[in-house]
Amino acid sequence: MSKIIDALNCQCPNCKKGKIFKNKGNILLLNIPKMNDRCLECNYKFERETGFFFGAMFVSYALAAAQMIASLVVFWYFIDLSPLRVFAIIAIIAFLLSTINFKLSRSIWIYLFYKDKI
Numbered sequence: 001m002s003k004i005i006d007a008l009n010c011q012c013p014n015c016k017k018g019k020i021f022k023n024k025g026n027i028l029l030l031n032i033p034k035m036n037d038r039c040l041e042c043n044y045k046f047e048r049e050t051g052f053f054f055g056a057m058f059v060s061y062a063l064a065a066a067q068m069i070a071s072l073v074v075f076w077y078f079i080d081l082s083p084l085r086v087f088a089i090i091a092i093i094a095f096l097l098s099t100i101n102f103k104l105s106r107s108i109w110i111y112l113f114y115k116d117k118i
Helices: 002-006 051-077 083-094 098-114
Strands: none
Touching: 002 098, 051 083, 051 098, 083 098
């Protein structure tokens, strides 16, 4: 359970103290979060090889799809809004959560391929 919490907090998988990202980013200013190349605490290299984070796109897709489906269920079935309003709400939610999805997908991807030292 602690690995899940560390991944959600975007902490280094090696030392659990350093941060994966330099800044949080701001979707309203169109700034994506910047990643550290290495952990500032233990010098762990986050990008294992060139193109390592290509697979994080699939994690980001899954997160966005889950958020959109949850929004659809809540706003269409429970609140009973019109399809056009539901679409607009889903588009706004997807836009606002894009930086969070970016950070979480990369953090989850790092944790998926991290091997503990034996």
